[in-house]
Amino acid sequence: MAEVRAGREVREPETEFAERSRLVEGVRAYGLIVAMWLRSTMAYRASFVMTALGNFLVTGFDFVTIMLMFGHVDALGGFTLPEIALLYGASATAFGLSDLVLGSMDRLGRRVRDGTLDTLLVRPVPVLAQVAADRFALRRLGRITQGLLVLGYALLTLDIAWTPLKVVMLPLMVLSGAAIFGAVFVAGAAFQFYAQDASEVQSAFTYGGTTLLQYPPSIFAQDLVRGVTFVVPLAFVSWLPALYVLGRDYPVDLPRWVAFLPPVVAAVCWVLAGLAWRAGLRAYRSTGS
Amino acid sequence: MDDMDFIELDGVEKVFDVRRRTGFMRRERREVRAVDGISFRVPRGEMVGYIGPNGAGKSTTIKMLTGILTPSGGRLRVAGIDPSRQRTKLAHRIGVVFGQRTTLWWDLPLRDSYRLMHRMYRIPDSRYRENLDRCVELLDLGALLDVPVRQLSLGQRMRGDIAAALLHDPEVLYLDEPTIGLDVVSKAKVREFLRDLNAERSTTVLLTTHDLTDIEQLCKRVMVIDHGRLVYDGALAGLHEVGESERTLVVDLERELPPIELGSEPSVRVVKVEGPRQWLAFPAAVSAAPLVARIAADYPLVDLSVREPDIESVIAKMYVTDSRV
Numbered sequence: 001m002a003e004v005r006a007g008r009e010v011r012e013p014e015t016e017f018a019e020r021s022r023l024v025e026g027v028r029a030y031g032l033i034v035a036m037w038l039r040s041t042m043a044y045r046a047s048f049v050m051t052a053l054g055n056f057l058v059t060g061f062d063f064v065t066i067m068l069m070f071g072h073v074d075a076l077g078g079f080t081l082p083e084i085a086l087l088y089g090a091s092a093t094a095f096g097l098s099d100l101v102l103g104s105m106d107r108l109g110r111r112v113r114d115g116t117l118d119t120l121l122v123r124p125v126p127v128l129a130q131v132a133a134d135r136f137a138l139r140r141l142g143r144i145t146q147g148l149l150v151l152g153y154a155l156l157t158l159d160i161a162w163t164p165l166k167v168v169m170l171p172l173m174v175l176s177g178a179a180i181f182g183a184v185f186v187a188g189a190a191f192q193f194y195a196q197d198a199s200e201v202q203s204a205f206t207y208g209g210t211t212l213l214q215y216p217p218s219i220f221a222q223d224l225v226r227g228v229t230f231v232v233p234l235a236f237v238s239w240l241p242a243l244y245v246l247g248r249d250y251p252v253d254l255p256r257w258v259a260f261l262p263p264v265v266a267a268v269c270w271v272l273a274g275l276a277w278r279a280g281l282r283a284y285r286s287t288g289s
Numbered sequence: 290m291d292d293m294d295f296i297e298l299d300g301v302e303k304v305f306d307v308r309r310r311t312g313f314m315r316r317e318r319r320e321v322r323a324v325d326g327i328s329f330r331v332p333r334g335e336m337v338g339y340i341g342p343n344g345a346g347k348s349t350t351i352k353m354l355t356g357i358l359t360p361s362g363g364r365l366r367v368a369g370i371d372p373s374r375q376r377t378k379l380a381h382r383i384g385v386v387f388g389q390r391t392t393l394w395w396d397l398p399l400r401d402s403y404r405l406m407h408r409m410y411r412i413p414d415s416r417y418r419e420n421l422d423r424c425v426e427l428l429d430l431g432a433l434l435d436v437p438v439r440q441l442s443l444g445q446r447m448r449g450d451i452a453a454a455l456l457h458d459p460e461v462l463y464l465d466e467p468t469i470g471l472d473v474v475s476k477a478k479v480r481e482f483l484r485d486l487n488a489e490r491s492t493t494v495l496l497t498t499h500d501l502t503d504i505e506q507l508c509k510r511v512m513v514i515d516h517g518r519l520v521y522d523g524a525l526a527g528l529h530e531v532g533e534s535e536r537t538l539v540v541d542l543e544r545e546l547p548p549i550e551l552g553s554e555p556s557v558r559v560v561k562v563e564g565p566r567q568w569l570a571f572p573a574a575v576s577a578a579p580l581v582a583r584i585a586a587d588y589p590l591v592d593l594s595v596r597e598p599d600i601e602s603v604i605a606k607m608y609v610t611d612s613r614v
Contacts, residue, residue, distance in 0.1 A: 025377075029409060032405060032408045032409060033405065036394075036397065036401055036404070036405050039401070040396070040397055040401060114390070115389075115390055116390055118352065118357050118387065118390075119385075119387065119390060119391070119392040121355070121356065121357045121376065122355050122356070122357065122380055122383070122385045122392070123377075123380055123392075123409060124377045124378075124380035124381050124409065124410060125377065125409055126377075135396075282359075285357065285358055285359045285373070286358070286359050286361075287305060287306070
């Protein structure tokens, strides 16, 4: 009995910690789990270098395809190669960042199906953080590296009349874009609480979305462009802000200041994704499947 | 909450809505009452067996007690905490072992999983080291700490899981089928460890199992659940009486003989004869020793073994008894 009492005395401060904001708790837990995966990845350094390099090359072929295309044409939808490189680099970097941080979310459906989600629910940290950090894969840096290289190429070759606003726009675009993609990852995972095989649907928006954004909006049908502007707001990842930097018009008639909305759009997306996640988790906890 | 009502359930229910496709667009909805009004109390430091056939509602109860599932009705408290509302707060005070799936990180060595638990549960360093050393010694984990979990055998993994559930000094330990699929040696080791844990640290233990020997060796009290209802709550011996369960004595004689007859023991009957081997059923509450002595005195006995009744048959008999009343 004395043992138990002693144990409880030690436990009191923990209970207070647990009352702290769930966000802080979640970020802390995420960091702990990621650190563990990093340590275990680094135990096999050679294997890490190989897979990161492979990831870099595979994603790199994407842009090589576009370059080859420009061997035959001078412009695509009225856009030159450096201009497309800006669109491509921005969206690839943004997607790469969110994929690095939240890419594991698409395994949720599998966890629901095989019941291993239950083991996350008995731990004292938020489930979202545990799912997101699971199998953290540093090799995904390959995609980010490639995106940044293309972005760098675009900035070196483009002839832009830089203004302070345009300079600010670049990091704002990449970070907000990553946040928007991240919200899509979370919302997609929330959907998997209801449909466990829905990770393909999620991939359509994430992987599919980034491929779409790598091309200028002028080559797509108006309805599709409206869809990714107003319904699934992927246009805010790169199209709207990048076209502002390039000084080009957006195919859908919108006021100029809309180009500065990405942070707001990202915030709204996260609120919605957070609500969807909570609803999904609540549904799981009432049905157990 | 006082120590007598450490775990409290009052009329707890869990109703699932099962949807079944019956046509192209038509769906049929059906209510399944997995747990149908269960009430019990477990005092601090007790070790209780929670048994029942598959699909009886055992796991659903455990999932509600850990906060994984939200009850559909009734009141439930563990250490004064409502599990479904304060799941993460409760997590610091409970340990959970699922026999069928691991709570460890599959691709990582045990040591890494433990290190992460240490941080995740904010276990003070000295407590952590003390608890880990103790588990490593008693559960014989020393040689396994650097092996990735996926390479461990089922018995090794189970021991690893039990250690993981105890590093943060939980006041309650839930074990869902902790000996399923284990060999005899591993089973014995796990049982001995749990007995010591309960005796030394007064950890409250709730254990579901299919193996009546687990209950016999660990729990004074057993609860039986079937069709979502508690059908028995009391001592194991009482369960045998209520269920009129029988054990089986299997004897190998020197040669083929007519069925053994023990005139003075009317409750014993031969249920099967196969060459020199005979099966005798006798009430579970009766000791086997005098019986064996009688047979050995009158018959050329070569070998023998005693088979315990399994839970399914005990409960099946209980239902037969119930319906007769």
